[in-house]
Amino acid sequence: MDARADAEHPDRIRRAIDDEAGPARSAIAASWRRSMTLHGLAPEDGGRARTVTAERLREARQAMEPLTLAAQPVLDRLFQAVGDTGCCVILTDAQGIAVDRRGSPVDDDTFHQWGLWPGADWSEAAEGTNGIGTALAEHRPVTIHRDQHFHTRNTGLSCTTHPIHDHLGRLAGALDVSSARADATAIMLGLISNAVGDAARAIETQAFRQAFADARIVLAGNDADRSAALLAVDRDDLVIGATRAARLALKITDARIAAQLPAADLLGRASDADLLEAERGAVRRALARSGGNVSAAARALGVSRATMHRKMNRLGL
Template sequence: MGDRPGNDHGSLIKQALDNGAEPARSALAASWRRSMSLYGLDPEDGGRPQTLTEAQLHEARQAMEPMTRAAQGVLDRLFLAVGDTGCCILLTNADGVPLERRGAAADDDIFRRWGLWPGAIWSEAVEGTNGIGTALAEHRPLTIHRDQHFHTRNTALSCTSHPIHDHLGRLAGLLDVSSCRADATAGVLGLIAAAVADAARAIEAQTFRQAFSQARIVLAGDPVERNTAALLAVDRDDLVIGATRAARLALSITDERIAAQLAASEVLGAGCVETELLEAERGAVRRALARSGGNVSAAARALGISRATLHRKLHRLGLSREPH
């Protein structure tokens, strides 16, 4: 499929690996070495992609259902942005198996033949160096472009992938955009990588908000950099009950700290917490009043507090002029 004969591609890989220092200098060569030495793969293997059975695919989809449900709108928007450039979009699990896909119907046959389809197995151990499997193996976003793939049969592809983490900060899978266009330039691939990164963060944030739908969601980090998916879930006692991976890394939050009743002020600073929580509380009170038609007693019942407490909150939040 590549521009060069298959044996040239295999020779390129073997030459790089014969240079003992190359894998130490190059992440790509290190992945090639894993593919050949650790997994025992042959770059000239012309076999078809391995796939799960229908039962296995169904089980994998059920296991990842909360995230795939949260991702639907994001996948649709990403496809609108890049779908007319000969790309398909894949959401995989942590084993490198696509579970959700978006693509143009006209490209379905060729992408299915290449295994860019739900149920195919794209782990590095199975397919060697590739965008999905290597991004998961190295736990980082990357692009594997054409001849950078290990298997010769995959050298017509350009694959840009970004890992995605669940609401507990664990690696859950990744988002991938794969192209079969021979004219994909570095500039185009860079734009695709930026779009994939934004979409991956949006999926993480939506999954987190869905998992902690009853909590207040507080944005952690620099307000200028809002699209970082660094989110905290905070309960009524202002204790952190959840944190995205970005927030965990930025604020050194662990499961143990959360289990020990971590105060939001301890990781965000009292001033930041007060501002964020006041805005969240103000929004909750306004929504309760709107639903009750301005009836304070009904709003208080909906919020689980007394009428007197709600009056004090209205005064403290600067909402004392709301209809009573």
């Protein structure tokens, strides 16, 4: 933005907020209102991005460690995909504190000045409307493009962010790709949004598999969210874990899991015929190899004899 546009930005925000219907019509205006009325921020604030102490950053990193470890190869691949376009990649915790980053050394000084650096606080409470803070506040993917930001000092940025959830389906952080390029087009931002979304789901999937390393992981849900809708199933075919996508698709709660939830009940409702056929084939092969001995087939599959009988009855064998 030029100097004149910078000067007009605060007035534009205040006009949008003063329009009673504005926040109802626009998610951006609703975020602007939160920034000003709930968090007490001023759009013309020219200060630097807020940074937490080294101790607070260390605590945030320790709390995020399992997810951060799962994210490392994904962050590398995402940066390889977007780094040449002048973007940096930021991973934050659920409070919007940047805990990890990927960026080109030639752009480091620029992004450091913007505050796109480990230890920076990008919550809405600190920075107003921005990709990271707004995605976390609204629990949804967002792109905040240039003058959609609340603070005038951030209107040179384009930020695309997806929330990330832990192995229990809880909001754990956010994955962001930010650019300071003035020529970022809608097509470019759309491609970046797709890449960030795929990367966020890959991080969630890897973290889930790490958390339930000893369980059988199965796909669930409809075709649109199969890549992220995962169940962790124990030796007795009871669900012991579910990703957020699976929880939403199949109405799974912690209480239902604690009450011993059979995976077959969920897969049946999801019409996941391919998984049931795969299970039927595995049981038939085990029975064939054991000469029809149910106890031996159960041992081969790593389940109890009672569980094996339940499987056979459910599969019509």
